Amino acid sequence: MRILKFFLSFFGLLLIFGLLFFFLFAGSLVDKKLNGVDRSNNPELSEKAKQLHPKLTIGDWHSDNMLWDRDPLEKISHGHVDVPRLIEGNYTLAVFDAVIKSPRGLNYNKNSADAMDDITLLAMGNRWPMRTWTSLCERALYQSEMMHKAERESNGKLQLIKTKADLQNYLNEKKTKAKMVAGMLSIEGLHALEGEFENLDRLIDAGYRMMGPVHFFDNKMGGSSAGVEQGGLTEFGEKVIREMEKRSIIIDLAHSSSALIADILKIAKRPVVVSHTGVQGIKDSPRNLSDEEVRAIAANGGIIGIGFWEEAAGGKRPQDIATAIRYVVDLVGIKHVSLGSDFDGSVVVPFDCSEIIYVTDALIKEGFSDDEIDQIMGRNQIEFLLNNLPD
Numbered sequence: 001m002r003i004l005k006f007f008l009s010f011f012g013l014l015l016i017f018g019l020l021f022f023f024l025f026a027g028s029l030v031d032k033k034l035n036g037v038d039r040s041n042n043p044e045l046s047e048k049a050k051q052l053h054p055k056l057t058i059g060d061w062h063s064d065n066m067l068w069d070r071d072p073l074e075k076i077s078h079g080h081v082d083v084p085r086l087i088e089g090n091y092t093l094a095v096f097d098a099v100i101k102s103p104r105g106l107n108y109n110k111n112s113a114d115a116m117d118d119i120t121l122l123a124m125g126n127r128w129p130m131r132t133w134t135s136l137c138e139r140a141l142y143q144s145e146m147m148h149k150a151e152r153e154s155n156g157k158l159q160l161i162k163t164k165a166d167l168q169n170y171l172n173e174k175k176t177k178a179k180m181v182a183g184m185l186s187i188e189g190l191h192a193l194e195g196e197f198e199n200l201d202r203l204i205d206a207g208y209r210m211m212g213p214v215h216f217f218d219n220k221m222g223g224s225s226a227g228v229e230q231g232g233l234t235e236f237g238e239k240v241i242r243e244m245e246k247r248s249i250i251i252d253l254a255h256s257s258s259a260l261i262a263d264i265l266k267i268a269k270r271p272v273v274v275s276h277t278g279v280q281g282i283k284d285s286p287r288n289l290s291d292e293e294v295r296a297i298a299a300n301g302g303i304i305g306i307g308f309w310e311e312a313a314g315g316k317r318p319q320d321i322a323t324a325i326r327y328v329v330d331l332v333g334i335k336h337v338s339l340g341s342d343f344d345g346s347v348v349v350p351f352d353c354s355e356i357i358y359v360t361d362a363l364i365k366e367g368f369s370d371d372e373i374d375q376i377m378g379r380n381q382i383e384f385l386l387n388n389l390p391d
């Protein structure tokens, strides 16, 4: 009996320590493992880049920093994005994206919606409230609450932008106050609606201003480029897209299947965004846009954010990002391209956001003029938002 009691209490303790470890460290360990920086291919920065960079408008369409167990206001030494590093990098605006569900065994070709969801474990490991463990909509709502709390505690350093007027006021204020950055909230995958049209209101009320219909698997909206069916827009999807347009919520076509991109462009009355992507002309991948899709998005007045990870940029060097940008500019013109890093999106990148000057440097070496670089680095994005955010 005594021995049995001993073993029970021993394993009980082990279990408690195991759980404690999971809740204290698991999220942060995964974060450090997945969001790496490989600086080994970075060049010496040019003097010209150092002079030009502080004068630029800088914006990014996509980062997943809200997913991780961090304080957005604290500068940390791992991962890619936090408010202090954005300010160091001279950012005007960054889009913070809510990741909602991620199927186990994630890949660019085929993922089932029924696969085990890694975000559930991460939500537990991050000690998010229990309502986020079982509800995809609550996951989006919670990530927005977290960023709004950071905004309140930031002493004006972080401003979350929801309307054209918000953005204009922020830009005016920033002229005299350099140490601040704007954020905009987006959602990666409208499985966040949990299939309920009414939940769209809740997400808009929570401050989300850009939404992608799908992520790595097909959902009730339509097909993903990495889904099983990879189909087009569903009837439910069409209803949601039309409502988003009515409410001036930006549509993000990153991760959409070719059929879904075509269907949405057919009915879209407003310009769309592809927040983080590569192009097949540089790197042939189902995750990247074909030339035909790039042309169709430009014809819609849309804008494409070029990603910084190898599968999107076509290589590991900052110069590869500039080459991919050049490809889009040559195809459809400078107005339709900007930055879509996918920082903190479980990718390895050549630098974190505080070192975004490497892109400036690469664009100079690619032969773009100062004015063109300003457009690519952020002005295109800011002008797009000034035209397309809600009034």
Ligand SMILES: [Zn+2]
Residues within 6 Å of the ligand: 188, 254, 255, 276, 342, 345
């Ligand atoms: Zn993504």
